[in-house]
Amino acid sequence: EVQLVESGGGLVQPGGSLRLSCAASGFTFSSYTMSWVRQAPGKGLEWVSDINSSGSKTYYADSVKGRFTISRDNSWNTLYLQMNSLRAEDTALYYCAKAGDMSWYDHWGQGTLVTVSS
Amino acid sequence: DIQMTQSPSSLSASVGDRVTITCRASQGVRRYLAWYQQKPGKVPSLLIYAASTLQSGVPSRFSGSGSGTDFTLTISSLQPEDVATYFCQNYNGAPLTFGGGTKVEL
Secondary structure, eight states: OOEEEEEOOEEEOTTOOEEEEEEEESSOGGGSOEEEEEEOTTSOEEEEEEEOTTSSOEEEOTTTTTTEEEEEETTTTEEEEEEOSOOGGGOEEEEEEEEOSSSOEEEEOOOEEEEEOO | OOOEEEEOSEEEOOTTOOEEEEEEESSOOTTOEEEEEEOTTSOOEEEEETTTEEOTTOOTTEEEEEETTEEEEEESSOOGGGOEEEEEEEOSSSSOEEOOOEEEEO
């Protein structure tokens, strides 16, 4: 059974940093593109970032480019999102998602909540 | 960036009704279109990918169609457990984009 377990969320002041983690199990992690998708309270889904299976290619939404960095450790089956220069508008539930053969998402974690507030 | 516009933003229907949700892309996305269901308080789940391919385990009352810029998600006979918000997603290259969602109520 595929499991994705996010951690690392919390309350942070504007301008601060957080590092999210996503522990994956139940599939060959190193074979799949992985992603972060966020959902602000009461709002829709927003794609944040993708990383290919080897970690050699990364993609970002314009809203986070230059502030967020996605990475992965295929030895530890873990996905990361380093978030710097956080803003109030980054407040959201951050989901880790596994891509299928292309970038549709066939499995999602439960999410970790990031709140940016003073 | 490709914008995804869903309509309607919400709808109310009765059990057994046929429900249709549309998703329009601002540029052609070929058939690189997925649909997700998000029940209240729950994680999104994949319904359809490649515009019309049903994800394993999804009931056959769900179907998808379209290509290019215009896509449709159809629920052939609405069930109480289908109360949810439905999102389309374009994956025709980064940045990936989601529609704003369609809330389906009974």
